[in-house]
Amino acid sequence: MEMKKSSSILVNKNTITSIAIGGFDGMHVAHQELFKNLDENGAIVSIESGYANLTPKRYRQEYSIYPIYYYVLDSIKHLEGDLFVKLLNEEFPKLKKIVVGYDFCFGKNRRYCTEKLKELFDGVVVVIDEIKVENIPVHSRVIREYLKDGDIQMANKLLGKEYKIYGQQITGQGLGAKNFVPTINLKVKEFLLPKEGVYITKTILDNKEYNSITFLGHRVTTDGSYAVETHILDEEIKENNYTTQIKFIKKIRDNQKFESFEELKNQILKDINLTKDYFINIY
Numbered sequence: 001m002e003m004k005k006s007s008s009i010l011v012n013k014n015t016i017t018s019i020a021i022g023g024f025d026g027m028h029v030a031h032q033e034l035f036k037n038l039d040e041n042g043a044i045v046s047i048e049s050g051y052a053n054l055t056p057k058r059y060r061q062e063y064s065i066y067p068i069y070y071y072v073l074d075s076i077k078h079l080e081g082d083l084f085v086k087l088l089n090e091e092f093p094k095l096k097k098i099v100v101g102y103d104f105c106f107g108k109n110r111r112y113c114t115e116k117l118k119e120l121f122d123g124v125v126v127v128i129d130e131i132k133v134e135n136i137p138v139h140s141r142v143i144r145e146y147l148k149d150g151d152i153q154m155a156n157k158l159l160g161k162e163y164k165i166y167g168q169q170i171t172g173q174g175l176g177a178k179n180f181v182p183t184i185n186l187k188v189k190e191f192l193l194p195k196e197g198v199y200i201t202k203t204i205l206d207n208k209e210y211n212s213i214t215f216l217g218h219r220v221t222t223d224g225s226y227a228v229e230t231h232i233l234d235e236e237i238k239e240n241n242y243t244t245q246i247k248f249i250k251k252i253r254d255n256q257k258f259e260s261f262e263e264l265k266n267q268i269l270k271d272i273n274l275t276k277d278y279f280i281n282i283y
């Protein structure tokens with residue numbers, strides 16, 4: 001039986017003795033709790049539904065020391081329970097332990113859940129109880145809702161880290177440096193973008209992290225088009241081709257339409273001062 005893999009890595013599957021199974025978009029605190037139950041020859045089995053947008057597949061390995069093996073959901077979801085377990089045993093011949101969460105289900109019509117897994121797998125099955133943070137169940141869908149609401153602080157609590165996106169630098173309208181402040185304009189694919197507005201952020205360029213402020217949204221005051229723009233505080237940055245990373249910390253305000261460039265500029269300067277104060281007070 002062939003399991004279709006969407007990528008391969010270098011760790012030999014024959015050495016793997018324990019796996020954690022799930023979608024793992026976000027690599028959030030509950031996912032990390034599962035990984036704590038892996039042994040030193042552990043691995044992550046990530047089932048790709050195609051909807052990941054918190055930690056899209058190629059950015060996921062960054063958040064765990066365990067190798068991640070990816071499988072395409074469409075190629076395994078039709079399986080009856082015994083065949084799913086058989087596949088795991090074939091893929092990982094030394095497998096002794098499987099770690100899943102309380103809500104893990106698998107196989108045809110998601111008919112098989114943790115009890116069935118215990119019955120079918122000849123080894124240890126560890127089932128993790130529901131993990132909550134401040135009484136809120138940690139799930140990728142809950143984190144997405146906080147991001148869409150602009151509640152970065154709650155999203156970050158559930159993630160156990162600052163929400164980070166990757167983008168490619170593009171040329172902006174050319175208005176920023178002249179009329180407002182210089183910004184790096186980004187094209188962002190694959191990642192969920194938080195609600196439109198202005199955010200306190202950190203920006204990583206060429207492995208260096210800078211304090212920054214980021215605007216996300218339709219530039220309703222200028223050309224109306226959607227933009228992701230970052231202004232690096234206290235540094236002169238030359239535009240370059242680096243992939244840029246933005247870590248979101250806190251939302252300052254909503255996107256707004258201003259009657260003049262002058263008013264927008266004044267507001268941007270206020271936003272920058274507030275952001276600088278934030279960084280002064282946390283360090």
Ligand SMILES: Cc1cc2nc3c(=O)[nH]c(=O)nc-3n(C[C@H](O)[C@H](O)[C@H](O)COP(=O)(O)O)c2cc1C
Nearest residue numbers: 172173174175176183215219220221222255256268
């Ligand atoms: C901190 C900050 C806040 C911003 N806030 C708004 C806003 O509320 N409304 C808006 O239309 N544009 C806002 N902008 C975007 C400006 O319109 C944008 O920087 C300007 O159009 C220059 O774009 P350019 O870099 O493509 O030349 C903001 C930009 C920054 C850096």
Ligand SMILES: Nc1ncnc2c1ncn2[C@@H]1O[C@H](COP(=O)(O)OP(=O)(O)O)[C@@H](O)[C@H]1O
Nearest residue numbers: 022023024030100101103104130131138139140
């Ligand atoms: N809050 C949680 N508590 C315990 N286990 C969880 C929790 N969230 C996810 N898991 C487990 O982690 C694995 C990956 O789950 P997944 O469905 O990708 O997470 P999410 O619910 O965040 O989308 C599954 O085995 C799942 O049961």
